Amino acid sequence: MIKKLSILMLLMGFLGNSQGTxxxxxxxxxxxxxEYEKAIEAYDKILENNQHSAALYYxxxxxxxxxxxxxxxxxxxEKSLLLNPDDQEVRTNLTYAQNMTLDAIETLPQxxxxxxxxxxxxxxTFDQWAYASIFCMILFVLLYIAFYxxxxxxxxxxxxxxxxxxxxxxxIFIVFASVEFSSYQSxxxxxxxxxxVNVRSEPNSSGEDVFTLHSGTKVNVLDSLNNYRKIRLxxxxxxxxxxxxxxxxxxx
Numbered sequence: 001m002i003k004k005l006s007i008l009m010l011l012m013g014f015l016g017n018s019q020g021t022x023x024x025x026x027x028x029x030x031x032x033x034x035e036y037e038k039a040i041e042a043y044d045k046i047l048e049n050n051q052h053s054a055a056l057y058y059x060x061x062x063x064x065x066x067x068x069x070x071x072x073x074x075x076x077x078e079k080s081l082l083l084n085p086d087d088q089e090v091r092t093n094l095t096y097a098q099n100m101t102l103d104a105i106e107t108l109p110q111x112x113x114x115x116x117x118x119x120x121x122x123x124x125t126f127d128q129w130a131y132a133s134i135f136c137m138i139l140f141v142l143l144y145i146a147f148y149x150x151x152x153x154x155x156x157x158x159x160x161x162x163x164x165x166x167x168x169x170x171x172i173f174i175v176f177a178s179v180e181f182s183s184y185q186s187x188x189x190x191x192x193x194x195x196x197v198n199v200r201s202e203p204n205s206s207g208e209d210v211f212t213l214h215s216g217t218k219v220n221v222l223d224s225l226n227n228y229r230k231i232r233l234x235x236x237x238x239x240x241x242x243x244x245x246x247x248x249x250x251x252x
Contacts (some may be wrong), residue, residue: 027059036063052252054084061090065097071215073097075191078218078249085125101216107234121176126184129177136170139163188221190231190246199239203228210239221248 027042043060061076077094081087124132143163150156192213200207203225213219222238223230229246232238 024056031059031063034066036066039063052083054080054087054090057083058087058090058093061093061097065093070097070100071191071193074101074216074218075193075247075249078189078191082249098216102214103217105217105233105235121179124176124180126177126180129173129180133170133173133177136166136173140166140170188248188250190219190221190229190248192217192219192241192246194241194245197241197245199231199237199241201239203230203240207240211237213241219246221246 023042023046027039027046030036030039030042040060040063043056043063046056057076057080061073061080064070064072064076074094074097077090077097080090081094084090121129140163143159143166147156147159147163150159192215194213195215197213198209199211199213201210202208217233219231219233221229222232224243225240227243228240229243230238230240231246
């Protein structure tokens with residue numbers, strides 16, 4: 001019975017993947033023919049089957065951009081970058097879309113040391129840093145074994161020094177992985193979808209208006225209270241807006 005069930009699940013998986021591929025091909029054909037709304041419908045059906053990919057979000061962003069629906073295009077470009085941060089083509093198209101938004105928000109300046117540190121830690125994701133630390137730990141063990149059993153003093157010296165370097169790198173990579181994971185956990189980006197929204201000092205309609213945002217602007221969600229979300233801009237400004245006026249990016 002278990003074998004039959006396993007075979008059935010496998011066949012269903014193949015069927016689902018095949019259906020997703022067919023929908024993707026249909027959406028791509030519709031997009032190439034200029035039928036952008038039809039393409040979006042097909043891509044949405046793929047998402048309904050919980051089949052996510054950077055390419056799918058990128059194509060959705062392009063389709064919405066062609067329809068001049070800028071907040072949606074920015075939203076899906078950003079989701080694509082969450083899955084594939086190094087895709088320069090997506091970054092280029094995202095820049096085009098962002099240039100069509102109304103809000104020009106400057107990023108808080110970083111110190112030289114902080115900027116260098118950030119540029120290093122963001123080279124890899126937290127799980128990639130973790131894999132690198134595991135590799136260095138394995139290398140440390142192998143080199144230490146070589147040091148312990150080798151009879152030649154020169155080779156023992158090289159093996160010992162190499163094992164110390166591998167251990168040092170392992171510790172460094174663990175720290176980098178921890179920092180990146182902490183940054184990922186605290187980062188909750190979202191895109192403003194309301195044409196215009198007044199950001200308030202308190203999570204209610206009677207709060208004082210502190211500034212105004214427009215559709216397509218990227219924010220970071222800090223907190224939630226009832227139907228309001230506390231947001232922060234890249235320039236450090238904070239405030240509260242209705243939850244219905246934005247869409248979070250990490251909703252996979």
